Amino acid sequence: xxxxINRRKFFKETSFSxxxxxxASQMKVLLPEEKTKTAYSSIMNEVLRYRKIDAHxxxxxxxxxxxxxxxxxRLGIEKLAVSRPIAAGVEKxxxxxxxxxxxxxxxxxxxxxxxxxxxxxxxxxxxxxxxLEEINRCIDQGMVGLKVYNQVKIxxxxxxxxxxxxxxxxxxILMHAHxxxxxxxxxxxxxxxxxxxxxxxxxxxxxTRYPEAMFQYAHTGGGGDWEYECKALKDFPNxxxxxxxxxxxxxxxxxxxxxxxxxxxFFGTDGSFYQGVGTxxxxxxxxxxxxxxxxxxxxxILKKAGNNVD
Amino acid sequence: MLIDINxxxxxxxxxxxxxxxxxxxxxxxxxxxxxxxxVSNMNGIFYKxxxxxxxxxxxxxxxxxxxxxxxxxxAIINPIYAGWKNxxxxxxxxxxxxxxxxxxxYHDYELTDxxxxxxxxxxxxxxxxxxxxxxxxxxxxxxxMDLSKEWSLKDVIPIIKEVxxxxxxxxxxxxxxxxxxxxxxxxxxxxVLFDTSGKNLYxxxxxxxxxxKEMFAFGSHSPILDYVTGMLRIESLRDNEADSATxxxxxxxxxxxxxxx
Numbered sequence: 001x002x003x004x005i006n007r008r009k010f011f012k013e014t015s016f017s018x019x020x021x022x023x024a025s026q027m028k029v030l031l032p033e034e035k036t037k038t039a040y041s042s043i044m045n046e047v048l049r050y051r052k053i054d055a056h057x058x059x060x061x062x063x064x065x066x067x068x069x070x071x072x073x074r075l076g077i078e079k080l081a082v083s084r085p086i087a088a089g090v091e092k093x094x095x096x097x098x099x100x101x102x103x104x105x106x107x108x109x110x111x112x113x114x115x116x117x118x119x120x121x122x123x124x125x126x127x128x129x130x131x132l133e134e135i136n137r138c139i140d141q142g143m144v145g146l147k148v149y150n151q152v153k154i155x156x157x158x159x160x161x162x163x164x165x166x167x168x169x170x171x172x173i174l175m176h177a178h179x180x181x182x183x184x185x186x187x188x189x190x191x192x193x194x195x196x197x198x199x200x201x202x203x204x205x206x207x208t209r210y211p212e213a214m215f216q217y218a219h220t221g222g223g224g225d226w227e228y229e230c231k232a233l234k235d236f237p238n239x240x241x242x243x244x245x246x247x248x249x250x251x252x253x254x255x256x257x258x259x260x261x262x263x264x265x266f267f268g269t270d271g272s273f274y275q276g277v278g279t280x281x282x283x284x285x286x287x288x289x290x291x292x293x294x295x296x297x298x299x300x301i302l303k304k305a306g307n308n309v310d
Numbered sequence: 311m312l313i314d315i316n317x318x319x320x321x322x323x324x325x326x327x328x329x330x331x332x333x334x335x336x337x338x339x340x341x342x343x344x345x346x347x348x349v350s351n352m353n354g355i356f357y358k359x360x361x362x363x364x365x366x367x368x369x370x371x372x373x374x375x376x377x378x379x380x381x382x383x384x385a386i387i388n389p390i391y392a393g394w395k396n397x398x399x400x401x402x403x404x405x406x407x408x409x410x411x412x413x414x415x416y417h418d419y420e421l422t423d424x425x426x427x428x429x430x431x432x433x434x435x436x437x438x439x440x441x442x443x444x445x446x447x448x449x450x451x452x453x454x455m456d457l458s459k460e461w462s463l464k465d466v467i468p469i470i471k472e473v474x475x476x477x478x479x480x481x482x483x484x485x486x487x488x489x490x491x492x493x494x495x496x497x498x499x500x501x502v503l504f505d506t507s508g509k510n511l512y513x514x515x516x517x518x519x520x521x522x523k524e525m526f527a528f529g530s531h532s533p534i535l536d537y538v539t540g541m542l543r544i545e546s547l548r549d550n551e552a553d554s555a556t557x558x559x560x561x562x563x564x565x566x567x568x569x570x571x
Contacts, residue, residue, distance in 0.1 A: 039341060039342040039343040040312045040342055040343055040344070040528075040541055040545060040561065041343075041545070043342075043538065043541055043542065043545050044545050044546060047542065047546070074546045074548070075542070075546060180450055180451060181452070181453075181454050182458075187454045188454040223448065223450035223451060224450070224451055225451040226451060227325070227451075246448075246509040247448040247450070247451065247509075248509070248535050248536045248539050249325075249447070249448070249534060249535060249536070250327065250328065250329070250532065250533055250534060250535055250536045250537065251325070251326065251327060251328060252536075253536075272509065272512075273512070274512065274539045274542045274543055274546070275509065275536075275539050277538075277539075277542060278536050278538040278539030278540075278541075278542050279536045279538075279539065281536075281538045281542075282536035282537045282538040282539070283536070
């Protein structure tokens with residue numbers, strides 16, 4: 001039976017026993033409709049006030065480049081560091097012909113939208129020789145860093161020549177990462193719950209072995225336990241962290257700032273554009289800190305190899 | 311005007327959150343010029359007796375006239391716990407609660423449990439809104455004592471089928487927002503309001519085309535999620551996607567109508 005209750009009847013039936021007391025739920029809207037410039041209506045001005053480089057984004061056949069540019073334009077993202085990785089165990093094996101195709105897709109996007117995309121090379125370290133050749137091919141065409149997935153952990157010896165190559169190039173290595181519970185069926189055991197994905201401890205191992213290398217720990221909002229991640233990575237200054245991902249928990253940015261400081265955090269989206277921007281804007285960061293995370297920190301990394309944005 | 315149809319106070323036991331009190335929520339609302347918030351007390355998700363959380367919320371709201379003017383309280387009711395009928399009556403008739411929020415995963419019952427159906431019908435008969443949160447937190451980085459299961463939008467379909475004439479708020483839609491034809495027809499033919507906090511609402515323009523612009527309203531899912539993202543999904547719409555009238559519906563018009571304000 002439909003019960004659309006007349007508001008007057010509803011108010012009468014729900015009147016307080018304490019006379020004279022009214023909740024917002026029980027009253028007509030009393031606040032003035034007309035306001036001057038309000039925070040929500042000017043939120044886009046705030047969004048567009050910050051220059052932005054997205055340090056973690058992808059191109060794929062399923063996610064048209066036009067859609068990425070549309071989000072970027074909407075939210076004032078000048079440039080996006082993009083890659084096309086292949087997830088082990090999810091898609092086909094990443095053979096040299098496969099990762100070359102992935103990088104060709106990135107190169108195509110760069111040409112399609114000149115000045116908007118920064119290419120991140122994708123390789124599979126299992127194929128060492130072919131990977132180094134592919135790095136040379138892509139860097140020659142203007143790519144600015146490396147993005148790797150979960151074929152090989154970041155601290156696997158197979159990775160050593162790749163890391164050394166990027167030390168020479170003065171470019172950053174962005175690695176997919178994950179840290180969750182449930183390892184080995186243990187409810188409270190933290191670690192790698194994705195096949196062969198790198199966990200904070202793997203990054204620490206690699207970063208300790210190669211203190212001159214620059215590592216980018218992927219997506220604090222990507223489903224890992226960001227509190228665990230930030231605490232684990234606290235004392236390793238050559239591990240940077242991007243804040244991309246769909247999990248826009250309110251305290252994530254301020255927590256990352258507390259443990260990692262304002263110079264090691266990068267803004268990123270990983271396809272979650274609203275969350276990537278929203279979490280930073282909503283944080284307690286100062287204006288200077290927001291400028292750093294949105295733009296300057298990643299630009300400083302690019303600057304080391306002369307790829308910075310003016 | 312801006313109305314947040316999805317705010318919470320109270321404690322989240324697995325992680326520190328800020329803005330857990332009405333005072334802090336009001337400060338946040340003021341800073342973003344949010345006029346009203348529909349708010350419930352998260353403690354009720356974890357208390358065995360949810361009515362204690364409703365009493366806490368009521369007492370907190372009644373402690374300050376500013377809270378009374380700006381907070382729209384929603385009770386948390388567990389229909390498989392003793393005394394829920396009396397709790398519902400107290401919440402509706404004495405505490406002025408405007409709706410109820412149900413947490414079947416946390417309280418471990420099915421939506422088609424006869425007690426749940428009876429509760430939803432009772433809420434409907436009192437003109438109360440029935441709110442479901444698709445997920446409270448992302449289950450991937452969950453704490454070891456938290457749930458590993460999440461809902462998607464289709465999981466609320468059974469109760470809408472059972473009680474199609476109730477008023478439903480569906481909050482923090484993290485997955486499954488693109489329903490099949492039959493379920494879409496059911497949703498659009500029912501009295502349903504979605505909030506904008508959920509990660510699955512990355513294409514609000516397209517969703518308004520699918521479901522109708524009257525079915526969406528600003529929601530923050532504060533203090534679990536950041537306060538801005540749900541707002542950005544509305545404010546970043548281009549003029550050809552949402553004219554000024556549509557924006558006002560999303561900011562407050564749809565919520566006002568739904569809440570009977």
